[in-house]
Amino acid sequence: MTPTVRPARLDPRKPLVLDAHELGRRPGTMLRVQRTVPAPADLGNGVIAVSAESPLELQLRLEAVMEGVLVSGTVAGTATGECVRCLDPVTEDVLVDVQELFLHERPAEGEDDEELPLLDGDLLDLEPVVRDALVPSLPFQPVCDPDCPGLCSRCGARLMDDPDHGHEESDPRWSALQALTLTDQNDGTATPADPDRTQEETN
Numbered sequence: 001m002t003p004t005v006r007p008a009r010l011d012p013r014k015p016l017v018l019d020a021h022e023l024g025r026r027p028g029t030m031l032r033v034q035r036t037v038p039a040p041a042d043l044g045n046g047v048i049a050v051s052a053e054s055p056l057e058l059q060l061r062l063e064a065v066m067e068g069v070l071v072s073g074t075v076a077g078t079a080t081g082e083c084v085r086c087l088d089p090v091t092e093d094v095l096v097d098v099q100e101l102f103l104h105e106r107p108a109e110g111e112d113d114e115e116l117p118l119l120d121g122d123l124l125d126l127e128p129v130v131r132d133a134l135v136p137s138l139p140f141q142p143v144c145d146p147d148c149p150g151l152c153s154r155c156g157a158r159l160m161d162d163p164d165h166g167h168e169e170s171d172p173r174w175s176a177l178q179a180l181t182l183t184d185q186n187d188g189t190a191t192p193a194d195p196d197r198t199q200e201e202t203n
């Protein structure tokens, strides 16, 4: 006896599992599906993602074809993350096109259609299709504003709020103050090296 390999049964209650039952099997028939569903988990990259359970708007066309069901349309949602320069929250509207052919039967090995997903009866799982279309469309380096100047590397101040922000690199008062602070911390027992007082350098 040859064991029959069956795909894992799809759960019709999953938000991105669609039922093509109404469509029927006669090639040429078409069904429009418009619905808002909660987004699956981990729909994004490490820095920006459509958060789980946030709304995904599906505008789809299901078409019966000889081999199965052709799904095409758009998926829209809102991704949230952090500006890579200043760490402020970033919100980005996402709208991607999706298109996939779901087959009634697994094609013979070596055929071009081999990689295509299968229908489970009348059910089809759109989640991998949405994931493949949406995740690569997200920015890898989201910014709150294309001109975001980021944070000061010395003190972490937001440069957007303070365009004139800067530190005097060679202000002698700064090093004097530093020396003073260090002396205080050391109870005056150790004096940090002061470049102005380095001996035997100019002799």
Ligand SMILES: [Zn+2]
Residues within 6 Å of the ligand: 083, 084, 085, 086, 087, 088, 143, 144, 145, 148, 149, 150
């Ligand atoms: Zn920013």
Ligand SMILES: [Zn+2]
Residues within 6 Å of the ligand: 152, 153, 154, 155, 156, 157, 165, 166, 167
């Ligand atoms: Zn600073």
